[in-house]
Amino acid sequence: MADRKETILTVRGLKVDFTTPDGTVEAVKGIDLDVHAGETLAVVGESGSGKSQTMMGIMGLLAKNGRVTGSARYRGEELVGLPAKALNRVRGSKITMIFQEPMTSLDPLYTIGRQISEPIVHHRGVTLKEAKKRAFELLELVGIPEPARRIDSYPHELSGGQRQRVMIAMALANDPDILIADEPTTALDVTIQAQILDLLKTLQKRFGMSIVLITHDLGIVKHFADLVAVMRRGEVVEHGTAAEIFARPKTDYTKMLLAAEPSGRKSPPADDAPIILEGRDVAVDYTLSPGFLRGGSSVFRAVEGVNLRLRHGQTIGIVGESGSGKSTLGRALLRLLPASGHYRFGATDISNFDRSAMRPLRRELQLVFQDPYGSLSPRRTVGEIITEGLYVHEPELSRADRDRRAVAALKEVGLDPASRNRYPHEFSGGQRQRIAIARAMILKPKVVILDEPTSALDRSVQQQVIELLRDLQAKHGLSYIFISHDLSVVRAMSDYVIVMKNGRIVEEGDTDAIFEAPKEAYTRTLIGAAFNV
Structure with a gap:
């Protein structure tokens, strides 16, 4: 050395x-x-x-x-x-480089073995066979399970963590300085x-x-x-x-x-606050095909036997690793995908509501996504994006009325109303997330499911978005389901926390109880990894 x-x-x-x-x-x-x-x-x-x-x-x-x-x-x-x-x-x-999102750096048409081997062939002048042997050694080195099998896998067949390990293997292929x-x-x-x-x-x-x-x-x-x-x-x-x-x-x-570490705590709702959204015995199955030219299929249970009650003014944080069923549960509660179980929105049983029956309720049940850039149309102005839902739920509004609502919504989320004639690519990540929040809030919802809304943002911007969401909740009496793998953000946002693993709830309770005295080993592992304890 x-x-x-x-x-x-x-x-x-x-x-x-x-x-x-x-x-x-x-x-x-x-x-x-x-x-x-x-x-x-x-x-x-x-x-x-x-x-x-x-x-x-x-x-x-x-x-x-x-x-x-x-x-x-x-x-x-x-x-x-x-x-x-x-x-x-x-x-x-x-000098080698690895990036934030390996899926955008790996070629979906080539196996990971081939992709690791190519730079070795290029820089060392060895045969592809020799390079593939080195690729196998590298997959072992970075801890990819079953490297003999995985070397012939394609990027989409690996988890996010495994893909990042592949990127590290590629970066190490030629012993960089x-x-x-x-x-x-x-x-x-x-x-x-x-x-x-x-x-x-x-x-x-x-x-x-x-x-x-x-x-x-x-x-x-x-x-x-x-x-x-x-x-x-x-x-x-x-x-x-x-x-x-x-x-x-x-x-x-x-x-x-x-x-800029997320801070502050939310006051919990009253014990007798009315239940605004409920799911009982929620289960979601996906049918998986083993692949082209291979017969048969299998059923994967993404969510199993989950019970959840969201009260007026409450924020429930849902945490767990990728694949734990967090986002799937959120979509099931909004009846956005086929799921069994019993569901209520306020006093209405929506268990058997189809797409048409749910449409009038959509304005009151909103969803904000992780990647605002991916969920905002690049061809529409911010004003058009924000007011899109008004065409469906309040078609009687005039163009001037919609514009006034857009101005009010942008002001409420802390953006200059004059920016409504600009396009999403002209804004920062934090500003785009505010636009996505404005699009949901313009419809005056009662429940908002926030799916990883701050994970792609800087800590300082995260704190600003958290404060905005808390202010909007207090002002409008909103109820949130906050889905995230960032436990510091969940702690700052939620008054009740559900911990999920493999589609099931492994632990739930008041936020302070979960973070200060977790009962399950899995919860302690998550908290230890998040706060380096």
């Missing part, structure tokens, strides 16, 4: 600019960074701070309208301005996050590589990084050891990031 303090990547005066129809956008404004052998440098900051663009610029991976200037020297060799052919000798071999990990755990459950971070630490010690961790999650940084660079609006505003940054932050911005 190289000397721990040896500097293997030196960045000086690095700038990244983008040419747009509105002029030049300065994404990175002349920053300096050092990466030392065997250490982890965390680059932190909110979305738009320039974290990812810094590394993309160094790696020569900017969009066509991007330009990088300044200096980035890897072991003395200048990377900025290096021809692509020469740069390819470094990237993918000596530096691994750049861009938000590698944001989309994962807390227990899987902990496993991936432990894996990266273990591999770092084994191979002596450096890690550059790009993240907005300071909880990860505290337990994972040696050095921290805090970025804001394209500049490094603070730099130091992790211990220094967390114990004695110097800038107001760093202090704000550290204080």
